Amino acid sequence: LLLWPLRSSEVSWIPNKHYSGIYGLMKLTLTKALPSDLTKVIVLDTDITFATDIAELWAIFRKFTDKQVIGLVENQSDWYLGNLWKNHKPWPALGRGFNTGVILLYLERLRRIGWEQMWRLTAERELMSMLSTSLADQDIFNVFIKQNPVLVHQLPCFWNVQLSDHTRSEQCYTEVSDLKVIHWNSPKKLRVKNKHVEFFRNLYLTFLEYDGNLLRRELFGCPSHATSESVQLQGALEELDEDDQCYDFRRERITVHRVHLYFLQYEYTPTGDDTDVTLVAQLSMDRLQMLEAICKHWEGPISLALYMSDAEAQQFLRYAQASEVLKNRKNVGYHIVYKEGQFYPVNLVRNVALRNANTPYVFLADVDFLPMYGLYDYLRKSVVQLDMANTKKALVVPAFETLRYRLSFPKSKAELLSMLDMGTLYTFRYHVWTKGHAPTNYAKWRTATTPYKVEWEVDFEPYVVVKRDCPEYDQRFVGFGWNKVSHIMELDAQEYDLMVLPNAFMIHMPHAPSFDISKFRSSPGYRYCLQTLKEEFHQDLSRKYGAAALKYLTAQRNI
Template identity: 85%
Template sequence: MEACLCRAMLMPGVKKRNTHADPRTFCKQCRNNKPKHRVQLLQARGCTSFGARRSTRLPEVVDSTPFWGGSFPSAGQRKVDSFFISSLVFIDGKPVSLSPLEAQPHSPRYTASSQRERESLEVRVREVEEENRALRRQLSLAQGRSPSHRRGNHSKTYSMEEGTGDSENLRAGIVAGNSSECGQQPVVEKCETIHVAIVCAGYNASRDVVTLVKSVLFHRRNPLHFHLIADSIAEQILATLFQTWMVPAVRVDFYNADELKSEVSWIPNKHYSGIYGLMKLVLTKTLPANLERVIVLDTDITFATDIAELWAVFHKFKGQQVLGLVENQSDWYLGNLWKNHRPWPALGRGYNTGVILLLLDKLRKMKWEQMWRLTAERELMGMLSTSLADQDIFNAVIKQNPFLVYQLPCFWNVQLSDHTRSEQCYRDVSDLKVIHWNSPKKLRVKNKHVEFFRNLYLTFLEYDGNLLRRELFGCPSEADINSENLQKQLSELDEDDLCYEFRRERFTVHRTHLYFLHYEYEPASDNTDVTLVAQLSMDRLQMLEAICKHWEGPVSLALYLSDAEAQQFLRYAQGSEVLMGRHNVAYHIVYKEGQFYPVNLLRNVAMKHVGTPYMFLSDIDFLPMYGLYEYLRKSVIQLDLANTKKAMIVPAFETLRYRLSFPKSKAELLSMLDMGTLFTFRYHVWTKGHAPTNFAKWRTATTPYRVEWEADFEPYVVVRRDCPEYDRRFVGFGWNKVAHIMELDAQEYEFIVLPNAYMIHMPHAPSFDITKFRSNKQYRICLKTLKEEFQQDMSRRYGFAALKYLTAENNS
């Protein structure tokens, strides 16, 4: 059987011949010039357009025999006018148009018969052009009837890859690309949901997942459904992150990884991923029974293309192929990396499981659970443990059942471990699809192009995640209650109000990443533990080490940073011995958005994630006295904070010196106060803020004493964890602590000053917000308006008792 020279499909009934373009090898229908048959051939190839009137150079495989079976004038014939053949031929399955036929020079051998041949040739060319016009008309009609083409430019679809299940063919064409002269056959509809499964556990892996998700969201054009197999730590972090990220057309479901431990804990594993590195084996059991296919990704993956292209590869699976994997790019499974290296059994070089395409429905029917368990039990009798976690078991199963695997082109998993030969997968940037940092060294891995890969990774690492909150136009999405409530609240605001930006900030949802670094805390047995709570921006980062030296107890910090600044903070913290030596400090990143510093939102985030019964509400510019942590724990018991509404006041002082010999006792502090080295906090700028503390009485006090609330009072206090939150309407500078202390008083908290406690404010440059407050009249007017509205709200909530706040304000 010979292929019709249209090369669109095999045509029966044509005798096999060794010829290039002999017209006799065309099928009968082609020779009879039937346009409808040609259209069917084109549609069989998925072509959507002709190559007509393109001067594509004809490959050498085609000789000079014309398409229609005539003959060209010989070189000696007289010159003929140049013309262009706009007919379409197929070479190796691709449509190419004939190049312009140049005229031949004059020749003494030119005869009258040659003239007749020339005239016949011209007539035939006109017939071919007319045939092509008919073909184009019929093909355009066929396209108009196709649903995928009716969408026009609004529909972006992807074709099946030029991948193959045959490894030799794959190696031969590894960098051939995915382009085709034909239009690509649509297989992923515009609004089709793509399912992605990721196993994630711990604080560090949660950071890696964010970078992976950013790279996927950046390129995606389809709705996404993430299935996260996470431990309790990762679930808390990522659930908050996605909830505050509010990305349209993204759904996230969590599956408890701790409940799956018993399924794989019997397998000894030496890989650095630990027990969680084996959990991809149980996805058929874990994921919903109605989920038919899923893309499984490691956390150290970075996408450089739309994930829909990978999703489209599912359509190439045939027969019993249920696993889509890229061949391992190192010699690990060949067993020649070092002497006595004995890897698990694998087919050839084996396969890497950083990127997996799983046909879940077929795997379940094949009894995958039983298959991998029996294989693992058999191999562990000789191997004793896995070295590469689930990858060893996947490869052992494939070794026994090679028909299960569809081999993906290696650009879907460019592996950057020390022993890989990944550079054979790509020649230029367009060949890169997925980068896999599958080495414990991660970005420090040795690779001759590692700088390029590192820059690509850093692009998404530091990319502003708020920019990924873009709509997928034309795709219906599930109604999100939080998003709808937010839009309703914003619609109720008056955009013409001069204080609109202040009011809007109250409803802004800031993307939040909890526990950015590793955190460990063991509760005290006596239930007296106290957490220091503070908030900061990048310009106060240098205070962290000093606070950790002064306060040995747990700390909860909210940091207001951009994505790029968060990475700067990470590098700073990882390079600090003091910070790395403390695991009871929780760093919560609140990402920048809007023009104001959301000081009370930051305080609320830090307060909400306190794990102790009590908290010390401080500011980042203050250094607590040495031993304050233990002193507060004793005072908690002494004043019975567990059963009473009390707020313990820590008196605040300040110094104007950047280098201070910190007082080690109250007596030393009083001496420095007398000498003018220290001052009561803001005594010359905002006396009312701390005047009720009664510093004169504190100098001689030996027991705690009670003070009354006064207007503009804003002390630093120790309270129970269940105290009211800060009011979010106050942003930037002004009244943020004052309003909180007023609410504590309204809820009948007693203010008790501790006689042997103190904290000292360290000097720093003025913040951007205080500069705006001092220089912008409208800023001050809006702050005054917000104060009045807050007092009115207090009156509505607390009734007659709250009238004193209005009176006090008027008197001041």
């Protein structure tokens, strides 16, 4: 898919009846699409499951003769034998032909023999009689090999065990004990009618439940080439003092996480007026139940980063596929950050969601809040009203909370104020952390009809709308404590004006305490390290912004 914009024109002239459409022909362009200094490559279909180390497959390149340029497994169906039905006429192939779900391409040699011209001439000649391809690139590879059999290196069957409805792959997996690669070879994947599919389904589902971190060891047979990033990481690790009481916190800051961007299908069409706003949030498995409600309250684009294990990511996939609400929302980008380490890297996860927002403005929220109905449109109008394009502003959305699991959500500010007076709602964290949102000045907000400016105060952590290129969150803060506070401080240090919106609100829904807040409350060591990180953040802020940042340290000491 990444090659599509550059190379589609090179194969779009080929009529193709296969369900993959033009994408199924893109493998033919790899000698030109990939870097010219890349000598070899393994090409895999997306319906492949590996049951071994891919380094073993790479090692087969060493078995190529001097003339061989392509490594393939023989086709395990009767397709190219032409006996599946009456008048079945497949493209020419050598014997049973070859399956292109797993290909070893010796790019350097292919370029040398003029692959680009060869496959084109071959395809043009055959299309005069065949009119279109039935199996996309596979037909063209096979007719090329039939004419040039010396160029192919035949791989053992266990490197591409094909499980389509009309397959003879059982000859391979009944005779071979060590199957390397399973190829579902059908758009139906797990629903193919092969009589042995249960065995492979179980193998596949087991694979999905693996902890991907187990696979992050150095692959055998692959020499370790130190990249600048790995050298930098190793240097940072060596600088840490293992006797430091806060070693685990510091280690977490430089931990590299696996990230899967756009885990589900994502579609976004930009608005033409440059006022669009993406709701940005992060969550873990225990907040999954909030997603449907948020989608009902916010119709605009959403960027969500989900902190999960491999197994939890598969559970989330099943949850999303079963939800009518989530299935119908294509403008939600889901980005998986895979679990690693002992702390929740909350600001790292937030940054993943922030970096992958596609709009000029972002609403930096938390997933356990429900925006008021109509907030998306209101924020877009506020962006224009407050000239956000030409000024540095952070628009504050006042936060409230309910202690009730079932709430008749207010449809207006007037209704919210009534519920506030009746005690159905409270200003956010009024009971336990007043100063986190007190500077919003809720008393003024009650009667305000126009946006008003508020000043930064110690521990202020409002939810704000800012330009997408705002400062990122400081990743030293993990787990519970000061993760949003530090971000608002940096916005203030960069002279953002904090403007409270008079007709906007969001409501926090009740949930069980997180594991990290429990650790904060119960562990003196945790609280000590958080205080240490806060002091170091203040020092870094002073170095970055000079004397202007001293007010933060002074304010903290005067508490």
